[in-house]
Amino acid sequence: MHDLRSRIAAIVERDRRRHGEAGGESRGGVGTETLGARTAAALPFEVFEQRIVIDDLGLEIVGRGACDPLMLAHLGLRGEAPTRWQDVLWLDTETTGLAGGTGTYVFLLGIAYFCEGELVVRQHLLHDIGAERAFVETIQAEIEPFRACASYNGKSFDLPLLRTRWVMTLRSEITVDESHLDLLHPARRLWRDRFGSTGLKQLEESLFDEGRINDIPGSLIPDAYFHYLRGRDPAIIAPVLEHNARDIVSLVRIADRVAVAVLAARSGRAPDHAPAAYALARSFERTGELDAAFACYESAYYDGDNPLRVKLALAFARQLERRADVERALRMVETLLELGLGSPRWREQAESRVRRLTKKRWRRLASAS
Secondary structure (H helix, E strand, C coil): CHHHHHHHHHHHHHHHHHHHHCCCCCCCCEEHHHCCCCCHHHCCEEEEEEEEEHHHHCCCCCCCCECCHHHHHHCCEECCCCCEHHHEEEEEEEECCCCCCCCCCEEEEEEEEEECCEEEEEEEEECCHHHHHHHHHHHHHHHCCCCEEEECCCCCCHHHHHHHHHHHHHCCCCCCCCEEEECHHHHHHHHHHHHCCCCHHHHHHHHHCCCCCCCCCHHHHHHHHHHHHHHCCHHHHHHHHHHHHHHHHHHHHHHHHHHHHHHHHHCCCCCCCHHHHHHHHHHHHHHCCHHHHHHHHHHHHHHCCHHHHHHHHHHHHHHHHHCCCHHHHHHHHHHHHHCCCCCHHHHHHHHHHHHHHHHHHHHHHHHHC
């Protein structure tokens, strides 16, 4: 970390000396569409833009129609739900280090948003760390209209780093995460048990059958950026830009896959992978969608192994009890106890549930007679 900070300090000092020799000339950032014959090396920062038609991304739910607040909850929303997909800013950062802290700079911010049937991807690249303030001011003006953002682990990494740069350069707060969809958590719940890793690259391969070829590893990106600053060779930074753009697009597509799984479960088609069905069952309980929760609990129980059955049995029994199916709930819990499954703590809770269900069954039999 100390070595990283010393390298940054040396670069900043070099840039300041160069600016002083040039007479303190102030330079502004220009988007790639207005560069003309000027080179990127002559600019402190640069904006790259591409537009992708929604149909080309294969999106079924995300980016189409109005936002369903309950669907956004399944996508990990914290905060007030936006009413339109166009109000959500999808973002991913590349930084000078992975440890965070005040010595870590965001040198590339990739953002995306929906506009007129397209996903607009804009990447802001800082060529000159000494011009960070102007860089951040430009980004702030662009993201200010958005109050909701989506990321992949951004709540723990990207947004804290951005917030630090905002405070240090502008003495202000970043507001784009007043409502935040962090897709890492629903992705983990749905696919970790099936695929092992739930990194964006792994999910691309597993969900879309699209492996990345010659992708730069994230751990090498800071070094690539420092090499780029020394020579300003576009070939050095190009793989970083490609990596960042792929991450943003994958973020949108993964959100859509989560939404498709939720919609299918609502219609009675729970995931065929038991841990994923269990994850959705719990999510549906949190949103109050009890019919969908029941269908997912049932699927997870009959398709899962014994450890998973133990994990979900008491919650499933509660769902059965709500449906007045006391006999079935009682048989299920008693069977697991007879098999000797579960921890001592779980068995204590299960035995308590059996006693309560038994009393409820006898009261019903007595009232019926």
